[in-house]
Amino acid sequence: xxxxxxxxxxxxxxxxxxxxxxxxxxxxxxxxxxxxxxxxxxxxxxxxxxxxxxxxxxxxxxxxxxxxxxxxxxxxxxxxxxxxxxxxxxxxxxxxxxxxxxxxxxxxxxxxxxxxxxxxxxxxxxxxxxxxxxxxxxxxxxxxxxxxxxxxxxxxxxxxxxxxxxxxxxxxxxxxxxxxxxxxxxxxxxxxxxxxxxxxxxxxxxxxxxxxxxxxxxxxxxxxxxxxxxxxxxxxxxxxxxxxxxxxxxxxxxxxxxxxxxxxxxxxxxxxxxxxxxxxxxxx
Amino acid sequence: xxxxxxxxxxxxxxxxxxxxxxxxxxxxxxxxxxxxxxxxxxxxxxxxxxxxxxxxxxxxxxxxxxxxxxxxxxxxxxxxxxxxxxxxxxxxxxxxxxxxxxxxxxxxxxxxxxxxxxxxxxxxxxxxxxxxxxxxxxxxxxxxxxxxxxxxxxxxxxxxxxxxxxxxxxxxxxxxxxxxxxxxxxxxxxxxxxxxxxxxxxxxxxxxxxxxxxxxxxxxxxxxxxxxxxxxxxxxxxxxxxxxxxxxxxxxxxxxxxxxxxxxxxxxxxxxxxxx
Numbered sequence: 001x002x003x004x005x006x007x008x009x010x011x012x013x014x015x016x017x018x019x020x021x022x023x024x025x026x027x028x029x030x031x032x033x034x035x036x037x038x039x040x041x042x043x044x045x046x047x048x049x050x051x052x053x054x055x056x057x058x059x060x061x062x063x064x065x066x067x068x069x070x071x072x073x074x075x076x077x078x079x080x081x082x083x084x085x086x087x088x089x090x091x092x093x094x095x096x097x098x099x100x101x102x103x104x105x106x107x108x109x110x111x112x113x114x115x116x117x118x119x120x121x122x123x124x125x126x127x128x129x130x131x132x133x134x135x136x137x138x139x140x141x142x143x144x145x146x147x148x149x150x151x152x153x154x155x156x157x158x159x160x161x162x163x164x165x166x167x168x169x170x171x172x173x174x175x176x177x178x179x180x181x182x183x184x185x186x187x188x189x190x191x192x193x194x195x196x197x198x199x200x201x202x203x204x205x206x207x208x209x210x211x212x213x214x215x216x217x218x219x220x221x222x223x224x225x226x227x228x229x230x231x232x233x234x235x236x237x238x239x240x241x242x243x244x245x246x247x248x249x250x251x252x253x254x255x256x257x258x259x260x261x262x263x264x265x266x267x268x269x270x271x272x273x274x275x276x277x278x279x280x281x282x283x284x
Numbered sequence: 285x286x287x288x289x290x291x292x293x294x295x296x297x298x299x300x301x302x303x304x305x306x307x308x309x310x311x312x313x314x315x316x317x318x319x320x321x322x323x324x325x326x327x328x329x330x331x332x333x334x335x336x337x338x339x340x341x342x343x344x345x346x347x348x349x350x351x352x353x354x355x356x357x358x359x360x361x362x363x364x365x366x367x368x369x370x371x372x373x374x375x376x377x378x379x380x381x382x383x384x385x386x387x388x389x390x391x392x393x394x395x396x397x398x399x400x401x402x403x404x405x406x407x408x409x410x411x412x413x414x415x416x417x418x419x420x421x422x423x424x425x426x427x428x429x430x431x432x433x434x435x436x437x438x439x440x441x442x443x444x445x446x447x448x449x450x451x452x453x454x455x456x457x458x459x460x461x462x463x464x465x466x467x468x469x470x471x472x473x474x475x476x477x478x479x480x481x482x483x484x485x486x487x488x489x490x491x492x493x494x495x496x497x498x499x500x501x502x503x504x505x506x507x508x509x510x511x512x513x514x515x516x517x518x519x520x521x522x523x524x525x526x527x528x529x530x531x532x533x534x535x536x537x538x539x540x541x542x543x544x545x546x547x548x549x550x551x552x553x554x555x556x557x558x559x560x
Binding site for chain 2: 156
């Protein structure tokens with residue numbers, strides 16, 4: 001049974017010029033021990049659909065779905081309190097900007113222990129021991145001393161490690177990583193990706209990797225969903241996506257990679273793929 | 285025109301950091317003796333991680349910041365902004381495009397004024413001439429006449445980067461410093477902007493100093509590559525030499541860390557995963 005099942009998810013935002021559909025009929029599923037990558041450019045609705053799963057969208061958003069189930073429970077019919085018990089515990093999320101997602105006013109120790117206090121009801125001593133253990137697991141040197149550091153005293157890569165420590169604190173079944181390495185240097189990106197893949201394998205988590213970087217997809221995913229303008233263009237396992245991309249959009253995306261450049265100009269998406277009719281056709 | 289457009293010898297830049305009320309002051313060596321030269325119509329890519337001094341170097345080349353020591357020559361003429369003020373002619377020759385197109389355009393300035401301002405400050409052209417030149421440049425970078433009176437917030441990231449490039453080209457520079465110009469852009473938009481840069485380089489015989497941390501972009505656009513690490517140039521050579529036979533350990537680390545999006549490496553990874 002899949003861990004997360006989404007069928008025909010639609011997210012609309014009320015705007016001055018009428019409703020805007022950010023996500024338009026996306027279906028996907030993730031199983032335990034599986035790494036699913038959602039690829040798309042900005043505005044493709046990849047983050048919004050996962051925020052809808054987490055219930056983190058503002059009240060202006062209207063979330064509709066035929067099915068939105070986590071671990072066999074319907075997320076849409078849960079009340080707020082019940083949902084809060086799942087979010088942050090069984091489903092955890094890592095965001096793009098590590099520096100911006102940590103609270104600058106509290107030590108990282110406090111922020112890690114907060115999750116443990118709310119979800120695991122641990123006492124002070126056990127929380128502290130677990131926080132040290134977590135920082136060690138994500139590869140921060142001198143973990144016990146670092147607990148009393150503030151986010152500004154750490155580098156971007158270290159902040160992202162702390163974010164990961166917070167996310168895995170309650171041994172989640174599903175981890176959603178929203179562009180976890182976009183703000184980082186390539187060598188740090190490699191370390192963070194290696195760390196995520198190691199933790200995913202060790203804990204048998206389901207992992208959803210949201211990214212726009214085809215290289216990251218190639219290095220991490222088992223299965224890939226390609227999104228464009230809120231619609232799903234293609235779903236395939238990682239090898240066939242790169243070997244024999246089915247949708248015109250995926251082909252355009254791969255051709256625009258500078259790695260694959262053949263001539264002295266890069267093909268652009270619009271060379272392949274510009275009109276609405278073809279987008280709609282590909283989404284079907 | 286013979287000789288390199290840009291020549292730098294042993295550029296050093298130190299920053300003195302005051303230690304606050306009780307601390308002692310210290311010196312940060314941001315750039316430690318870097319030398320290079322770029323010929324007309326060529327592209328030098330400077331690669332490195334955050335904090336390696338590549339943006340400091342960009343500021344020195346653009347003559348915003350003076351080097352602590354070393355020699356900088358532009359079009360054969362020696363420049364030292366620490367000693368003598370720059371002539372408008374020198375200012376015209378080097379222009380810069382910044383990484384973040386959301387931060388580098390004044391939100392209260394219309395696009396027409398953004399493009400006209402360099403002319404207003406540096407030349408004595410009439411308002412009509414400025415308007416014509418701005419309009420022509422706007423079309424050159426792939427935007428339309430109707431965009432002339434719009435504000436920056438009405439444009440997408442890629443369009444804003446086009447505007448920033450257009451502004452940099454208004455004074456017909458010889459050398460364009462591009463500080464991570466595509467790292468904030470989507471893949472498809474990135475391809476469009478890279479194509480635009482290539483077109484402009486052909487048309488105006490522009491020389492580029494292209495600063496980036498994305499090796500796949502660098503491999504695509506550069507003629508020469510310089511890899512920086514903690515303020516030093518650890519590797520400097522033609523693109524093919526650097527990519528096919530990296531000499532320094534750090535360059536090799538950088539290549540190894542760059543995610544590869546080809547079928548062979550995916551197969552290798554999946555096989556490894558299955559075995560584990």
